[in-house]
Amino acid sequence: MTPQRNTGAGAEAELPEYAGQYHLDSCLGSGGMGVVHLARSTSGLRLAVKVVHAEFARDPEFRGRFRQEVAAARRVSGAFTAPVVDADPEAERPWMATLFIPGPTLSEHVKRNGPMPTAQLRRLMAGLAEALRDIHRVGVVHRDLKPSNVLLAEDGPKVIDFGISRPKDSELRTETGKLIGTPPFMAPEQFRRPREVGPAADIFALGSVMVHAATGRGPFDSDSPYVVAYQVVHDEPDLTGVPGSLAPLVLRCLAKEPEDRPTPDELMRELRSVAASYDTQAFIPAQRGRNDAPEREPSGVEPVPAPRRRFDRRAALATGALALALGGVLTGLLWPGDDGAPTVKKSGTPAVSAGFAAWRAKPAGKSSGMPQCVHAAGKLLCLRSGVAFALDPANGSLLWRRAVAEERTSYAPALSGGLLLLPTNGSRRVVALDPASGAPRWQRDLPAHTGIRFAGSMLLVTGTDGSVTGVAGASGDTKWHRRVSGRGTPFLASYDGDPLAYAAATSADGTYTLVTAVDPGTGTARWEARLKGSLQPIGSQNGSLFLLAVDPASGDATGVVRYTPASKAVRRAALAVPLTAPQTDVRGDVVHLLAAGGSLDAVDLGTGRRLWHVETSVSRGSAPVASARHVYFTAPDGRLLAFDARDGSLVGQTPPRLGTRAGEVASALPAPLLVDDRVYAASPDGTVFALNGRDPSAW
Incomplete structure (x- = not known):
């Protein structure tokens, strides 16, 4: 069967040219389960032909559902439905042809x-x-x-x-x-x-x-x-x-x-x-x-x-x-609880590489609460209510565990200066542990109403007076203290692989934002740019800084911006509709935005257009994380979801794992961790798990 290319939004990369004897002329619409095409019979009758996605055609359960859909549609064909003309639910790509009915939905x-x-x-x-x-x-x-x-x-x-x-x-x-x-x-x-x-x-x-x-x-x-x-x-x-x-x-x-x-x-x-x-x-x-x-x-x-x-x-x-x-x-069925001892369970998900199989672990016994983890020093280093622990990324086995005075911080731990830095006591204190053993090395109390950001080997602490303090991660000592720029408390951002930190301060009327690139080690400014609009840094890639444009009045996101300091070039892309409190991820020139209401968008700043849009029905999800193939994020009920990076279609998700704190809503959900082809995530019942990122349909 000769494939036909279709580069339209939401379409599959390759579409069949025929379904049975019917030539497929164009794509009418695409959804999570299949694509609907406009086609013609040999007599010229216009038809709407639904062809199942290839990945679902291999699923016996879905084939059973499609057979039932065909049977139901045939039973009800009449004046108030689209009559079924032909179908083959047993084909390699199951399909059903109905009479094409002109008119809008x-x-x-x-x-x-x-x-x-x-x-x-x-x-x-x-x-x-x-x-x-x-x-x-x-x-x-x-x-x-x-x-x-x-x-x-x-x-x-x-x-x-x-x-x-x-x-x-x-x-x-x-x-x-x-x-x-x-x-x-x-x-x-x-x-x-x-x-x-x-x-x-x-x-x-x-x-x-x-x-x-x-x-x-x-x-x-x-x-x-x-x-x-x-x-x-x-x-x-x-x-x-x-x-x-x-x-x-x-x-x-x-x-x-x-x-x-x-x-x-x-x-x-x-x-x-x-x-x-x-x-x-x-x-x-x-x-x-x-x-x-x-x-x-x-x-x-x-x-x-x-x-x-x-x-x-x-x-x-x-x-x-x-x-x-x-x-x-x-919510479906949760995994059984344990007797208080750490548990590790293997999954049947295919291995990503030799020696790796999917696993799940609950290192803190019966208590729940969503762990915040980082992949560093060859370990998964995690912080959860009252406890810090390290897991072996290969199999989930517990390497060490230590009690800490932690009160539900929204900050993830970080490896800085060779030590694991943990925000504890409601982010009023930072504790440094040896990542190899969990032994304490230093701790430092922070003033009230401060913000913290980990950048390379430094901890950056922002104050309400507009100042920033640079603290060495290896020792906890103050290395520098200065006012960076702008007004009030600066918004600081840093990103893996980027040696700089970024301070953004928006003018009182929201007409411009002063962005300053700061050397975390010394506090000196490397460059400064005054950019139009109210902007927030969201990522850096290939020497460019990416920012989110927001409406100063509503706070809704209205667009994305790419600024390249070497050339001072600015590229902007407006969003189709304003998004409320979107979580973001940048990969290459593509920005993924998961809005608070559940819409997930992919915007290409190379072309300045939206690639695709999908409604996920997940409110207040984590920040998305993208690979070349998939976009992942965590839902408040503990599900890990994966969407196709090409068209936004849902390709896999795990069961919910709410735990005993199901009546509470986390202020911020930890984003999944993507390491090679492995995806690590956590859930509210206290579970940490690892999955094959190549095959989310097997989750």
Whole structure:
């Protein structure tokens, strides 16, 4: 089969030219599980052909799911769905061809045109009720009805994508710990009793879809899926903006108990009584430009709202507690606890190199708390509540352990001047240990309201008066003390492999930032640059400094900047939408940004454009870490996630490991450590683990 190249965002590097007898003309959309192509039959009939990603085609479990999707789609083919024309779930790359239906998805339409008027909402609701009636009549429950799965055709709405649908008599059960569906459009029973989900769940989803069509948002709204899940189960829906003639009916659809919701037939009767002049004419979407072709989104892919709503900080504070409350569904199975002794368990993940196998260790017994680790001196050197320890990176065995007076610092330990420096006592003290044995070497108390930064062999301590003190890591002695530049407490940054530290001070009006490159050993300035805008250093690569541009008023990130001091060249790239509190990583010219709300973006400063964007549904994740193949980060529930560096698709994740502090939210999560092809990470239950970075799909 001759591959065709497709360099579009989100597309696979190589795509098949044919699916069965159908020539694949162009890519309509790409998601986590497959790619949807526009194709033509030999008679010229236009088709939408879904082709499974190669990596999932090798997974027997996924093949079983795809076979069921094909079977469900065939059972419901009718006036309100996209009819199945052909399929081959047993092919090397399984595929399914449905009739191509021109028209935007509901999510596209609302994004471009805003909320629908009342008459269109009535027709939409009636059309979806009829579609669900026909779907349920053949014994199928869709389970993922959402705006991106509703096509607005000229003759009425069409329900598409039966990727997670289930026949009511299916023997295929939801696996323990897996969340099946899209949280803002899921019914309470999908979180509480996922094995008992019936047709009424689709009616609840219809109510949520109607709120979205009427207002542009959902009835339960947050950037955190955990918060949305809690709201769906416990809170009343927000129907602000829903027309008064439809609000009571929508509210009935959103009843917490399945038996309290109307059936599709009852919905249609109610709609006829709501408006005697009910209009059954077709829904005709607004006209689109010639180049404005619809994009089909495979299951699980939602368009990004524009402009993106600000992250709900209250949701961030509640995320940990809600994850515990919903742990039976959202968190899966945790590893068993131990008897207080350090444990090391081997995994079956393929070895990265000779002598290495994936492992996990819990060096601090039954107590929990997320360890902060650094890979240095041939060891994993870690700090966790009340204890410091060293692990062998090859197998996770405990090398030494020592009690320390640590009170949940957000700073990771560092190797400086040949010693392990630990911020302890709420970062009011620094303790130096011998990395070989854990024996103490020196300690130093710090003034209140100071910041610290490890840079090479030095500890840099910033004061509120704008001064910086250079402390030798080897001895704890003060080597220099001076005011660097700017106003107030300077923002200091340093990066592995870069001999300099960077102080950034933004002007009072936010119009410019003074960046100073400082020699950590002496405190002298190597160079200084006055750059436009409010900027924060985020990384350095190949002699260039990378910075994040932020809005002085909101604090949201608006762009990324590359400054090359040798040539004084400045390159800027604006973000498509502002991002709230993004964590960042720089590799080459590519900046990866994980926003507080869960969106992950890759921006290439070589070309000045965004490479890809994906919604991860992870609130307040760690800083991402990128290799040539993958982008990794840690979630607050302890999962390690891996995304394809080419297109942003999710390629692997570990189980959640919340531990006994599931009701707490860490102020900062440690980023994974990438060493060659190994990935080291930690979780809230106190576990440290190592995995094969080459094959995240095996996690």
